[in-house]
Amino acid sequence: MCYTLFGNYYVDGGLINLVRPVLNYSLTHGATTKYGHEVTQVIPGNGKYKTITTKGEFTSRFVISGIPLNNTQMLFDSPTIKKKLQKYILSSEQLNGAFTMSLVLKKHQQLPVLHHQLHVSGGLPVIGSKSIFISFSHPSDTLRAPEGEQVASISTHIAHPQHKFIHDKQVIEKAILDRLEQEGLVLPEKIISFQSATPGAWQFWTGRAYGAVGGYPQYNHIKPWQMKDARLDHKGAYVCGDTVYPGQGIVGVCLSGIIAYRKLMQDHF
Ligand SMILES: Cc1cc2nc3c(=O)[nH]c(=O)nc-3n(C[C@H](O)[C@H](O)[C@H](O)COP(=O)(O)OP(=O)(O)OC[C@H]3O[C@@H](n4cnc5c(N)ncnc54)[C@H](O)[C@@H]3O)c2cc1C
Structure with missing residues (x-):
């Protein structure tokens, strides 16, 4: 899961054009995107999640966090989740x-x-x-x-x-x-x-x-299977992104998103 030695592909217009097809696909399949809503707290309870943002509140059956684990840990209003995440958190x-x-x-x-x-x-x-x-x-x-x-x-x-x-x-x-x-x-x-x-x-x-970027680096003392997996609370909260298995870089982020989706579907549908 490291950078490969294969040749590169070039995306005309830059990386935004890797994102746009995914966004357009989601929008044409009924998704809604809310820009500029900074999530300030996620409160789990009664099989649902209340997500509080700077511009309003949402209640949902599932929540998937794509931000670093350090940030996810701060946002979840649950001592159990905070404690569970602690062993995976890397410091600055x-x-x-x-x-x-x-x-x-x-x-x-x-x-x-x-x-x-x-x-x-x-x-x-x-x-x-x-x-x-x-x-x-x-x-x-x-x-x-x-x-x-x-x-x-x-x-x-x-x-x-x-x-x-x-x-x-x-x-x-x-x-x-x-x-x-x-x-x-x-x-x-x-x-x-x-x-x-x-x-x-x-x-x-x-x-x-x-302001840490690029994700959790690969360390000899952390085996890939010791990284945080997609299931956060085994109820309806999931995590993905460059601090979650398999970690670092855009390829790893995409795979972690696919894994979170598959686990959610497997667990609940
Ligand atoms: C300079 C640089 C060069 C890189 N070069 C490469 C490369 O060559 N190849 C490669 O594969 N990778 C590269 N990377 C790494 C790659 O870009 C990242 O690992 C990847 O973009 C991380 O994706 P992500 O979705 O996990 O996180 P992010 O891209 O950080 O996405 C998280 C999103 O959540 C938003 N967010 C954060 N907090 C909140 C909140 N509270 N409420 C709402 N939204 C919030 C953020 O604004 C952001 O839009 C590079 C990174 C950098 C910085």
């Missing part, structure tokens, strides 16, 4: 946040490879990360960037994100751009604009505990 020290940069570039016609990992000997300033990932949009993808332009997404890990509040992004940005120039991957004169984000931004925009 065991997790990673990300420093990310988005670049808009003048189109680079001769780019044989879109995805690169660069090693940084001595580590990046402030965050100490020793490698940088960069992915370019496909030169023929005019959904992602207009003709004549190309975008690039950069990310690098930040260990123990709760511990590292970043005040000076410019120093890190400069070190990353210098390293990219050194490899001839991004030349300063090709940059139209860029912006960067720290774990603080991830925490603000996604609500994920500590």
